[in-house]
Amino acid sequence: MNDVIEFDHVQGERAELKWERPVSFTMPRGALHLIRTRSTWSSPLLRLCLGFSEPSGGRVRVLGHEPGTLGRHAVRDFRRGMGCALEPDGLVANLTLRMNLTVPLVFASGLTTAEASERTDQILDIMHLTIWENSRPASMPLEVRQTAALARALSSRPALVLLENPLASVDTRETRRLLSLCRAQCESLLIATHRKDGILHEFADAVWEWDDDGFRVAA
Amino acid sequence: MATRELTLSGSFTALGGKARGTGDELLEGVRFVGSCVRAAISLPRNARSLSWRSLFMQVRFTAVDAMPIIAGLALLIGGLVIAQAHAQAVRFGVSEALGQLLATVIVRELGPLFAAIIVVARSGTAIASELATARVMGEVTALEALGVDPIQYMVLPRLIGAAISVALLAMYFDAIAIFGGLVATWFFAHLPPGDYLESLRLGMSTTDVLLVTAKGAMFGLGTATICSWAGLRAARTPAAIPQSVTRGVVIAMVFVFTVSAMFTIILAL
Numbered sequence: 001m002n003d004v005i006e007f008d009h010v011q012g013e014r015a016e017l018k019w020e021r022p023v024s025f026t027m028p029r030g031a032l033h034l035i036r037t038r039s040t041w042s043s044p045l046l047r048l049c050l051g052f053s054e055p056s057g058g059r060v061r062v063l064g065h066e067p068g069t070l071g072r073h074a075v076r077d078f079r080r081g082m083g084c085a086l087e088p089d090g091l092v093a094n095l096t097l098r099m100n101l102t103v104p105l106v107f108a109s110g111l112t113t114a115e116a117s118e119r120t121d122q123i124l125d126i127m128h129l130t131i132w133e134n135s136r137p138a139s140m141p142l143e144v145r146q147t148a149a150l151a152r153a154l155s156s157r158p159a160l161v162l163l164e165n166p167l168a169s170v171d172t173r174e175t176r177r178l179l180s181l182c183r184a185q186c187e188s189l190l191i192a193t194h195r196k197d198g199i200l201h202e203f204a205d206a207v208w209e210w211d212d213d214g215f216r217v218a219a
Numbered sequence: 220m221a222t223r224e225l226t227l228s229g230s231f232t233a234l235g236g237k238a239r240g241t242g243d244e245l246l247e248g249v250r251f252v253g254s255c256v257r258a259a260i261s262l263p264r265n266a267r268s269l270s271w272r273s274l275f276m277q278v279r280f281t282a283v284d285a286m287p288i289i290a291g292l293a294l295l296i297g298g299l300v301i302a303q304a305h306a307q308a309v310r311f312g313v314s315e316a317l318g319q320l321l322a323t324v325i326v327r328e329l330g331p332l333f334a335a336i337i338v339v340a341r342s343g344t345a346i347a348s349e350l351a352t353a354r355v356m357g358e359v360t361a362l363e364a365l366g367v368d369p370i371q372y373m374v375l376p377r378l379i380g381a382a383i384s385v386a387l388l389a390m391y392f393d394a395i396a397i398f399g400g401l402v403a404t405w406f407f408a409h410l411p412p413g414d415y416l417e418s419l420r421l422g423m424s425t426t427d428v429l430l431v432t433a434k435g436a437m438f439g440l441g442t443a444t445i446c447s448w449a450g451l452r453a454a455r456t457p458a459a460i461p462q463s464v465t466r467g468v469v470i471a472m473v474f475v476f477t478v479s480a481m482f483t484i485i486l487a488l
Contacts, residue, residue, distance in 0.1 A: 052364075076366050079363070079366040082364075082366075084361075086361065087357075088356060089357070090358045090359075090362070091358070091361070103367065104366070104367050106263075107367040107368070108367045111265065113269060153365075156365075
């Protein structure tokens with residue numbers, strides 16, 4: 001089992017059929033794959049990977065599980081092996097940045113408050129977010145929020161990270177630095193984006209194009 | 220005739236649909252209570268310190284910050300009830316029973332009820348709007364995506380905090396209302412404070428304190444559960460936030476009055 005993600009003729013979310021052509025692709029362990037598509041399709045695709053919905057046709061396997069078929073507790077345990085930064089970023093408004101990183105480490109990763117705090121310090125430091133640690137999301141600029149969402153996704157050192165339009169407001173140099181960090185901090189990464197700039201492509205092992213003509217390897 | 224039948228059948232269909240909707244909501248509410256119980260049982264030991272912190276914040280907001288308004292209200296109600304009761308009591312020659320009247324009407328009934336109403340208005344609305352906003356802004360989904368149980372982190376401290384707060388506020392309300400009654404009896408009935416307090420002592424027992432605490436805890440728990448449920452089931456549009464708040468507050472008010480009436484009926488049997 002070398003593939004962390006397998007989509008086999010997947011035909012959209014069960015509740016709302018959205019794709020005319022089924023999607024098939026695999027992503028091997030240790031790879032960074034980039035899917036270039038419209039925003040209305042990237043969210044359902046990542047939701048399928050996280051087990052928020054079931055496909056209306058075909059099969060989705062992520063980290064050896066079919067997420068849509070898992071029970072309530074099993075799906076929570078399954079998600080604990082992953083990190084994600086979706087749109088909107090979902091940073092908790094009434095928590096400081098530090099607490100936004102600490103809470104998932106304590107409640108999901110099972111760390112003690114002291115261990116979580118230590119890990120939070122590390123991730124704040126490497127992401128250059130320490131000066132924002134006591135700020136609440138509403139007082140942070142957009143690029144800081146996006147970096148913070150990425151920091152939260154990476155904080156538990158997950159086996160697989162799913163990112164939706166990451167770092168869209170971050171400058172090129174910082175994006176490059178943060179993507180290098182992502183590669184160092186987690187094993188496999190799937191990025192879904194509508195952006196066509198080259199920075200994300202530089203880091204990707206494979207780039208997929210997904211539009212009305214179907215899902216295919218980008219030219 | 221055909222039109223009338225159609226209208227009648229349409230009305231029945233609408234009524235049936237509404238009844239079904241209400242039944243589904245009730246079932247959903249019961250499931251939510253079950254989820255809260257399960258979340259409480261499975262709360263990880265390492266998460267308790269963070270939960271205590273949230274609980275402390277909830278008690279501070281719900282109980283401590285509400286103390287001035289509760290004090291003002293209790294003073295007025297204690298005084299007004301006694302002033303009104305005194306006029307009637309003099310007519311029937313039972314002025315010495317004013318303390319007992321205060322114990323029955325205010326301590327057992329109005330204290331917990333008013334404390335709960337204030338908490339529904341202040342904290343119930345805050346809980347429902349915070350959680351609905353968290354749902355709309357994707358905070359709940361983000362936490363779920365990271366493997367955090369939103370009920371464990373967001374709901375449990377609010378439920379326990381509200382239960383503790385309303386129990387404390389009900390007793391606080393009673394204490395201030397008794398003081399208000401004392402001032403009113405002294406002013407209107409010229410009853411010596413010693414006689415008033417003796418009359419109150421005769422009208423109250425330890426059971427009343429337990430009853431007030433139990434009622435307050437139940438009102439607080441119910442209010443926070445209903446408002447959390449209403450907030451978390453909000454649709455992901457900004458317009459859903461005020462709708463969730465309204466729904467939560469209305470159901471919580473109905474809950475508070477119903478439970479209060481049930482307590483009174485059961486104790487009267």
